[in-house]
Amino acid sequence: MPEKEKLRIDKYLWAIRLFKTRTLAADACKAGRVKLDGKNIKPSYEVKLGDVYQVAKGIERKVVRVVGLLENRVDAKTAVGFYEDITPVEQTQAFKSMFHAPILKRDRGTGRPTKADRREIDDLKDNFFETEEEE
Known part of the structure; x- marks a missing residue:
């Protein structure tokens, strides 16, 4: 060229x-x-x-x-x-x-998450986005 x-x-x-x-x-x-x-x-x-x-x-x-x-x-x-x-x-x-963030997906028809399920989901989200420097 x-x-x-x-x-x-x-x-x-x-x-x-x-x-x-x-x-x-x-x-x-x-x-x-x-x-x-x-x-x-x-x-x-x-x-x-x-x-x-x-x-x-x-x-x-x-x-x-x-x-x-x-x-x-x-x-x-x-x-x-x-x-x-x-x-x-x-x-x-x-x-x-x-682009590698976790995708949280629930099966259709399982209904709303219970209080215990909600806490597990929140813990999973919080732990994933923390970096080693913050800990």
């Missing part, structure tokens, strides 16, 4: 596959979810090699360093070569752990 000298941030974020559409990338910039050195940037901001951007996408947070400029959207394996994901490990693990 030929590299360009001037490239908009919304187009870059779309090309490296952080956003599904360029419109979503532009909207994220306008809403202040894309930052450079802690400052909001506009969708028309020019991307430079070595810049580090903080991108918030829903509950997910990413920190991305620009390694190469990519004008057109390419497959995911190729796109990875044009940025470096430098998101701290704590943020990455915190995001992933949200």
